[in-house]
Amino acid sequence: METKARNIMLGTAGHVDHGKTALVKMLTGCDTDRLPEEKKRGMTIELGFAPCRMTNERIVGIVDVPGHADFVRNMAAGAHGIDVVILIVAADDGVMPQTREHMDILTLLGVRRGLVALTKIDLLEADLRPLAVQDVRKFLAGTFLADAPICPVSNITGEGFDEFLTRLNELVGSCPDRTHEGLFRMWVERTFAMHGFGTVVSGIPTAGRIVEGQKLLVQPGGRHARVRRLEVYGAESKEGFAGQCVAANLTDIAPEELGRGMVLCQDDTFRPATMIEASLHLLPHVPAPLKDYTQVHFHIGTVEHMANVALLEDKELATGREAMVQFRLAGPVSAAPGERFIVRTSLSGLADGHVTTIGGGRILSAGDKRLRRNRQWTIDSLKARLAALDKSDDWLELMVRQHGGAMGLAEIARLAGFDPQRAAEICGQLAQAGRLARAEGQTFVHPANLAAAKEAILKTMDEFHAANPLRQGIEQESLAGLVCRTADDATQSASAGAEGSAAPAGRIDKPTFAAALAELIAAGKLVRAGSVLALAGRGAKVSQADVALCDKIEKTIQTGGFSPPDMPALAVSLAITPARLDAMVRLLADGGKVVRLDDKVVMHSDAVEKAKKIVLGLFARANSFETVEFRDAVAVSRKYAVPLLDYLDSVKFTSRSGNRRTPGQEARKLLAKP
Numbered sequence: 001m002e003t004k005a006r007n008i009m010l011g012t013a014g015h016v017d018h019g020k021t022a023l024v025k026m027l028t029g030c031d032t033d034r035l036p037e038e039k040k041r042g043m044t045i046e047l048g049f050a051p052c053r054m055t056n057e058r059i060v061g062i063v064d065v066p067g068h069a070d071f072v073r074n075m076a077a078g079a080h081g082i083d084v085v086i087l088i089v090a091a092d093d094g095v096m097p098q099t100r101e102h103m104d105i106l107t108l109l110g111v112r113r114g115l116v117a118l119t120k121i122d123l124l125e126a127d128l129r130p131l132a133v134q135d136v137r138k139f140l141a142g143t144f145l146a147d148a149p150i151c152p153v154s155n156i157t158g159e160g161f162d163e164f165l166t167r168l169n170e171l172v173g174s175c176p177d178r179t180h181e182g183l184f185r186m187w188v189e190r191t192f193a194m195h196g197f198g199t200v201v202s203g204i205p206t207a208g209r210i211v212e213g214q215k216l217l218v219q220p221g222g223r224h225a226r227v228r229r230l231e232v233y234g235a236e237s238k239e240g241f242a243g244q245c246v247a248a249n250l251t252d253i254a255p256e257e258l259g260r261g262m263v264l265c266q267d268d269t270f271r272p273a274t275m276i277e278a279s280l281h282l283l284p285h286v287p288a289p290l291k292d293y294t295q296v297h298f299h300i301g302t303v304e305h306m307a308n309v310a311l312l313e314d315k316e317l318a319t320g321r322e323a324m325v326q327f328r329l330a331g332p333v334s335a336a337p338g339e340r341f342i343v344r345t346s347l348s349g350l351a352d353g354h355v356t357t358i359g360g361g362r363i364l365s366a367g368d369k370r371l372r373r374n375r376q377w378t379i380d381s382l383k384a385r386l387a388a389l390d391k392s393d394d395w396l397e398l399m400v401r402q403h404g405g406a407m408g409l410a411e412i413a414r415l416a417g418f419d420p421q422r423a424a425e426i427c428g429q430l431a432q433a434g435r436l437a438r439a440e441g442q443t444f445v446h447p448a449n450l451a452a453a454k455e456a457i458l459k460t461m462d463e464f465h466a467a468n469p470l471r472q473g474i475e476q477e478s479l480a481g482l483v484c485r486t487a488d489d490a491t492q493s494a495s496a497g498a499e500g501s502a503a504p505a506g507r508i509d510k511p512t513f514a515a516a517l518a519e520l521i522a523a524g525k526l527v528r529a530g531s532v533l534a535l536a537g538r539g540a541k542v543s544q545a546d547v548a549l550c551d552k553i554e555k556t557i558q559t560g561g562f563s564p565p566d567m568p569a570l571a572v573s574l575a576i577t578p579a580r581l582d583a584m585v586r587l588l589a590d591g592g593k594v595v596r597l598d599d600k601v602v603m604h605s606d607a608v609e610k611a612k613k614i615v616l617g618l619f620a621r622a623n624s625f626e627t628v629e630f631r632d633a634v635a636v637s638r639k640y641a642v643p644l645l646d647y648l649d650s651v652k653f654t655s656r657s658g659n660r661r662t663p664g665q666e667a668r669k670l671l672a673k674p
Contacts, residue, residue, distance in 0.1 A: 008083045008084065008172060008175055008177060008178065008243055009062070009082055009083050009084070009178075009204055009243050009244075009245070010062040010082070010083070010084050010085075010086060010168075010172070011062065011082030011084070011085050011086070011111075012024060012062070012085070012086050012088055013085050013086070013087050013088065013099075013102040013103070013105075013106055014087055014088035014089060014090075014098065014099055014102060015089070015090070015093065015096035015097070015098040015099045015102075016098060017090070018088045018089060018090040018093065018096075018099075018119055018120070019088055019090060019117075019119035019120060019155045020086075020088045022119075022155040023086070023088060023117055023119060023153070023155055024062055026155060026158070026161060027062065027165075027168075082106070082109070082111050083111070083113065083175055083178060083243060084111075084113045084114055084171055084172060084175055085106055085111050085113070085114035085145075086114065086115060086116075086117055086168070087099070087102070087103070087106075087114055087115070087116045087117070087145060087148075088116075088117045088119055089116060089117075089118055089119070089136050090118075090119050090120045091118050091119065091120050091121045091123065091124045091129065091132045091152065092120050092123045092124055093120075094132065094135050094136070095135065095136065095139045099139070100139075101356060101357050103143060103145075104283055104342075104357045105342055105357055105360075106144075107143065107144060108281065108283075108340065108341075108342050108357070108359065108360030108361070109340045109342065109360065110340050111144065112144045113144075113171060113174075113175055114144070114145050114148055114171070115145075115148045115149045115150070115151060115164075115167055115168060115171055116136055116140070116145065116148055116149065116150040116151065117151055117153050117164055118132060118133060118136060118150055118151065118152045118153065119153055119154070119155055120154065120155070120156075121152040121153065121154050121159065121160065122154040122156050122157050122159065129152055132152075133150050133152070136150055137150065149167045149171075151163055151164035151167055177243065178241075178242050178243030179242070180205075180207070180208055180209050180241040180242040180243070181207075181208070181392075181418070181419065181422055182207040182208050182242075182417060182418060182419060182422075183207060183208050183265065183266040183267065183269055183417055183418070183419060184205060184207060184208030184209060184210050184214075184216070184264070184265060184266040185205065185206050185207045185208060185263055185264070185265045185266070185270070185336060186201075186203045186204070186205040186206065186210070186246065186263065186264045186265075187203050187204070187206065187261070187262075187263055187301030187302040187303070188201050188202075188203050188258055188259065188260055188261065188262045188263065188264060188302060189201075189202055189203040189204070189260060189302050190202045190203070190260065191255050191258040191259060191260070192255060193255045194249070197228075197229065197249045198228075198249065198250070198251065198255075199225075199249070199250045199251075199253055199254060199255045199258065200247055200248065200249050200250070200255075201247070201248055201250060201258055201264065202245070202246065202247040202248075203246060203264075203302065204242075204243065204244065204245060204246070205240060205241065205242045205243070205244065205246055206242055206301070206336075206339065207242050207336070207417075208241075208242060208266060208419075209239055209240065209241050209242070210227060210230065210239065210240045210241075210246060210248065210264075211227070211230075211238060211239045212227055212228070212229065212230055212238050212239070213226065213227060214226070214227045214266075215227075216250075216264045216265065216266065217264075217265050217266070217267060217268055218253065218257070218258060218262055218263070218264060218265075219262065219263045219265060219268070219270070219271070219272050219334035220262065220272035220331075220332045220333075220334060221257070221262070222268070223253055223257060224252060224253075225250040225251065225252050225253040225264075226250065226251045226252055227248050227249070227250060228249045228250065228251050229248075229249035230246065230247070230248055230249070231246070231247040231248075232244050232245065232246055232247075233245050234247075248264070260302045260303070261301070261302050261303030261304070261333075262303075262334075263301070263334040265334065267414075269414050269417055270334050270335065270336045270366070270417065271334065271366075272332035272333060272334045273329075273332060273333065273334075273335070273366035273367055273368060274328065274329045274330075274331065274332050274333075274368070275326060275327070275328060275329075275366065275367050275368055275369060275370065275371075276298075276307075276326065276327040276329060276333065276335055276363060276365075276366050277324070277325070277326050277327075277363075277364045277365045277366070277367075277371065277382055278324075278325055278326075278327060278341065278361050278362060278363050278364050279322055279323070279324060279325075279361040279362055279364060279382070279383075279386050280309065280317065280322065280323060280324075280325045280343070280359055280360070280361045281321075281322040281359050281360060281361050282317050282318070282319050282320065282321060282322075282358060282359040283319070283320070283357070283358055283359050284319055284320035285319070286319045286358045286359070287319075288319070289316040289317055289318050289319060290309065290311070290316060290317040290358070290359070291315070291316050292309070292310065292311045292314075292315050292316060292373075293308045293309065293310060293311075294308070294309050294345065295307070295308055295309075295345065296308075296309055296343040296344065296345040296358070297343065297344040297345060297355065298327055298329060298333075298341060298343055299341060299342045299343070299344065300333060300335055300339060300340075300341040300363070301335075301339065303333060305329045305330050305331045305333060306329075306330040307327040307328060307329045307330065307343075308327070308328045309325050309326075309327060309343070310325060310326040310327070310328055310370070310371070310373070311323060311325055311373065312324045312325055312326060312371060312372075312373055312374070312375070312378065312379055312382075313373070313374070313379055314373075314374075315373075322361070324364075324378075324379050324382045324383065326370070326371045328370070333366075335363045335366050336363065336417055337362075337363055337364055337365060337385065337389065337395075337417065338362055338363065338389045338390070339362065339363045340360060340361070340362050340363075341360055341361065341362070341363065342357055342359070342360035343357070343358055343359050343360060344356060344357045344358060345358055362386065362389060364382050364385040364386060364389075365382070365385065381402060384398055384402075385398065385402075392418070392422075392426060393426055393429065393430060393435075395416060396412065396416045396418065396423065396426050396427070396430065397430055397435050397436065397446065399412065399415045399416045400412060400436060400444055400445070400446045400449075401446035401448055401449060403415065404449055404508075405445065405449065405508065405509035405511070405512050406439035406440075406443045406444065406445040406509055406511035406512045406515070407443065407444055407445070408442060408443050409423055409424050409427060409442050409444075412427060412444065424442075427444055430444075431444065434447065435447070437450050437515065438515075439511040439512055439514070439515040440511050440514065440515065443511050445511070445512050445515060449508075449512060450512060450515060450516055450519070452508070453483070453508045453512045453513060453515075453516035454516040454519060454520055456483050456508060457479065457483055457513070457516055457517060457520060457526070458520070458525065458526075458535070460479065460482050460483050461474070461479070461526065461533070461534070461535045461538075462535065464479075464482075465534070465535060465538045465539075469540070469541045470540055470541070470542070470546075470583050470586070470587060471532075471540055471586055471587070471590060472529050472530065472532055472534060472539050472540045472587060472590030472591055473529050473530075473532030473533050473534030473539060473590055474532055474533055474534075475531065475532055475533075476517070476532075476533055479517075479533060480510065480513050483508055483513055484508050484509065484510065484513055517533075524536055529590065529591070530590055530591040530592030530593070531589065531590065531591075531592045532590045540587055540590070542587065546584065546587070549574070549576070549584055550584050550587055550588055552574065553570070553574070553581070553584050553585065553588065554588055554593050554594065554604070556570060557588075557594055557602060557603065557604045558604040558606060558607075560603075560604070560607075561604075561607050562603070562607055562610075562611070562634045562635070562636045562640055562641075562644070563636050563637075563640055564601065564602055564603050564604065564607075564640075566600070567581060567582075567585075567600065567602065585602055589602075592605060593605055595608050595647065597643040597644055597646070597647045598643045598646070598647075600643075601639075601640060601643045601644075603640075603644065608644070608647070611634060611644055611648070612648070612653060612667075614630070614633050614634055615630070615648065615653065615654060615661075615667065616667060616670060616671065617633075618630065618633060619663050619667060619671060620671075623662060623663070624657075624660045624661060624662045625660065625661055626659050626660055626661075627641065627642065627645060627659055627661075630644075630645060630661070645661065648661075648664070649661075649664070651664075651666065652664040652665040652666050653666045653667050654667060
């Protein structure tokens with residue numbers, strides 16, 4: 001029968017000297033106590049890993065964790081990768097303090113499958129065995145093992161082992177393989193040098209897949225390494241997956257540059273941080289509420305750091321309750337959203353008090369900014385993340401929404417922590433379902449942010465019309481400047497000084513603005529009037545006298561051709577103020593009849609179009625021309641030739657390099673036409 005490795009991890013848990021290592025040896029044939037001190041003391045100190053062959057010839061990994069109170073940090077490091085737990089309780093001792101703490105840790109780390117091995121039954125009279133089972137069942141009530149099988153077994157005589165193995169096989173058979181989608185991540189459990197090979201690291205990947213030849217990043221530190229060779233469950237393999245025991249032979253990095261608590265990852269998506277936002281659940285049997293800024297031992301993956309717990313919702317956290325917090329760590333951690341952690345501290349709050357597990361939860365985000373308490377938009381944002389963690393489509397949609405602006409696929413994949421191909425697939429599905437909108441090409445924006453952009457555009461347009469009754473509308477570029485700048489200013493003011501009680505305005509970037517504008521024009525809420533944009537039904541309120549004056553001004557400018565009249569002189573000749581002339585010129589420019597080349601020169605649109613044809617003629621003879629050549633071609637002085645060329649540069653008809661012009665984007669299109 002074919003042997004196949006499954007990405008499922010078994011794990012032991014239980015009080016010291018209850019027979020965990022002996023049971024693992026019966027299952028695997030391996031003695032996981034590898035250290036001389038473990039042999040000498042007769043107890044597990046470090047984590048032990050071994051392959052376990054199931055009856056269907058499928059292999060799963062098993063991690064043996066230490067049971068002594070002094071080594072709970074090592075137990076927590078191993079428990080992070082467990083899918084199925086074997087809780088071990090000695091029949092002669094019953095439930096002990098570390099049994100209880102291990103159950104707390106397993107529950108907080110999300111383990112939901114397992115069974116109980118009631119060991120050392122050879123030390124108990126037959127009539128007392130049912131009582132031992134009853135005591136364990138009472139302890140398990142209300143836990144994820146409440147209905148789990150309890151299998152009496154002797155590590156000495158082998159009594160009950162066959163029944164135990166049958167139940168274990170059934171449990172493993174019903175457990176789905178751990179998903180390996182996402183970017184590769186593995187907490188380093190052990191690192192050493194192997195003669196003839198160099199650096200070797202081992203651990204249990206939490207996400208993704210690792211392959212020979214792959215280039216990986218080590219965090220914290222940002223060092224790179226390449227995978228030369230792989231072993232999975234002790235056998236050579238070309239690839240390894242999340243949930244398997246993996247050992248990787250690495251090049252380009254020395255063993256001393258690595259250590260437990262570091263992370264091997266696919267890229268720099270999850271950068272090291274000392275500020276970690278999370279949901280924290282305080283265990284119900286903790287004797288007192290958790291005070292703000294309590295110092296704790298923070299365990300995640302295979303790392304432990306001291307940290308202060310900044311409560312974001314209140315000044316204390318009641319027992320049995322959950323709240324949004326920010327951990328302020330003593331050292332950097334490369335944590336990923338969704339990863340589970342535990343916190344331990346002294347029950348008395350004193351440095352010499354007994355340290356025990358008091359709670360745990362899940363990572364929501366990481367960064368470098370201290371968050372302030374009672375900011376509702378921050379709390380709501382973190383709660384939304386918690387609700388979306390376990391659904392890929394919900395999580396990706398939320399990342400786009402919380403980002404605020406439009407995002408390309410590469411940026412979406414990085415922010416969500418997904419493989420780019422998987423991110424593209426989900427984005428396509430969400431766009432089809434109307435949960436994301438396409439801004440341009442493979443750029444996406446959340447519909448809520450698009451709606452906010454449309455609302456901001458309409459509000460800005462309304463304010464513009466109210467403040468400029470004699471303007472037909474506003475140029476698109478000017479409108480974009482107003483809308484995007486206003487949104488950015490609002491975001492900066494909210495995140496800088498005092499955080500408000502409401503969420504800051506969404507960040508409206510140029511692609512989001514363009515998508516929102518297109519939808520408003522398509523819906524008929526905005527219209528193009530000449531060279532400007534206006535609200536439907538709104539525009540300049542012009543009297544008959546103003547219409548007549550505009551006609552007179554336009555004809556005068558048109559008659560001037562490439563040498564239009566000076567504005568001050570035109571105002572004098574028409575017997576109007578410079579301000580009134582400026583207002584009428586704006587009306588004409590909004591309607592596309594004249595073009596303001598600069599502060600002093602206003603030219604008729606017909607003359608500008610004629611100048612473009614002259615420029616195309618110059619380009620037809622040579623790929624570039626100097627200012628003097630253009631001046632001579634239009635037969636005007638530099639006073640008019642230079643502003644006209646500068647305008648053509650600004651609209652990308654020409655492109656300036658020193659004193660020469662080459663075809664700009666618009667001119668190249670026209671020149672390319674047959």
